[in-house]
Amino acid sequence: MVVTQKREEKHLVLTLEGRLDTTTAPQLEEVLKSSLGGVTHLTLDLAKLVYVSSAGLRVILGAQKQMSKLDGMVVKNVNETVMDVFEVTGFKEILTLE
Amino acid sequence: MKEIRLPAKTENLKKVIDFVSSELEIHSCPLRAKFQIELAVEEIFVNIANYAYRPEVGEATVRCSVEGEPLQVTVQFFDRGKEYNPLSREAPDTSLPLEDREIGGLGILLVKKNMDTIDYEYREGKNILTIKKKV
Numbered sequence: 001m002v003v004t005q006k007r008e009e010k011h012l013v014l015t016l017e018g019r020l021d022t023t024t025a026p027q028l029e030e031v032l033k034s035s036l037g038g039v040t041h042l043t044l045d046l047a048k049l050v051y052v053s054s055a056g057l058r059v060i061l062g063a064q065k066q067m068s069k070l071d072g073m074v075v076k077n078v079n080e081t082v083m084d085v086f087e088v089t090g091f092k093e094i095l096t097l098e
Numbered sequence: 099m100k101e102i103r104l105p106a107k108t109e110n111l112k113k114v115i116d117f118v119s120s121e122l123e124i125h126s127c128p129l130r131a132k133f134q135i136e137l138a139v140e141e142i143f144v145n146i147a148n149y150a151y152r153p154e155v156g157e158a159t160v161r162c163s164v165e166g167e168p169l170q171v172t173v174q175f176f177d178r179g180k181e182y183n184p185l186s187r188e189a190p191d192t193s194l195p196l197e198d199r200e201i202g203g204l205g206i207l208l209v210k211k212n213m214d215t216i217d218y219e220y221r222e223g224k225n226i227l228t229i230k231k232k233v
Contacts, residue, residue, distance in 0.1 A: 021111070021140055022140060023111055023112065050133075051136070051137070053137055053140045053144075053205070053208070054201060054204040054205040054208060055144070057201060061199060064196060065197070068196060080130075081133045084134075088208060088211045089204050089207065089208065090192030090193055094196045
């Protein structure tokens with residue numbers, strides 16, 4: 001998985017490309033840990049994310065919980081297969097999807 | 099049925115996914131179904147890797163067959179770890195508000211939702227989990 005960061009003042013955009021699974025979820029967790037300082041609004045762009053498992057959901061949930069205390073988190077460009085996972089797990093209701 | 103046997107460690111997840119994927123590709127499994135099966139395989143294998151032998155590491159065997167018309171995919175997982183039926187676990191409440199959400203149990207939920215059947219048995223000291231899906 002490739003994570004690309006783009007920061008505009010207090011807004012951070014993370015673009016995820018590839019597979020967010022047991023093997024790669026720690027990588028996203030690490031990026032979040034090191035990059036969220038001073039960030040009040042987070043966008044996850046999943047246009048190029050082709051796969052997500054429960055390990056990835058755990059990290060996304062953690063980010064959502066953390067950002068909900070600030071200005072929030074938006075998840076955008078979710079493809080069909082990833083959306084299936086969000087739907088089955090009820091993540092569709094707790095995430096702000098665009 | 100083809101088979102792969104390897105230490106049950108999360109580092110080996112890719113090998114297991116590649117093994118199952120290549121069987122699916124040989125039979126031209128549709129992409130969406132392939133994704134759903136890969137997801138189920140990841141959740142089960144990682145569960146074995148994390149819990150079956152903890153704190154030790156043991157072996158897992160994964161068997162895969164793709165046959166019939168329509169295609170029926172069968173994946174079986176064997177381990178000699180602690181007896182554990184993942185189906186006995188209570189389903190997570192996927193309607194809870196954000197602050198009450200926990201991640202436990204979502205893996206097995208994803209297996210149930212993406213496969214047609216899932217069967218567990220404990221036989222001769224082995225946990226045997228069989229998942230099937232028509233594609």
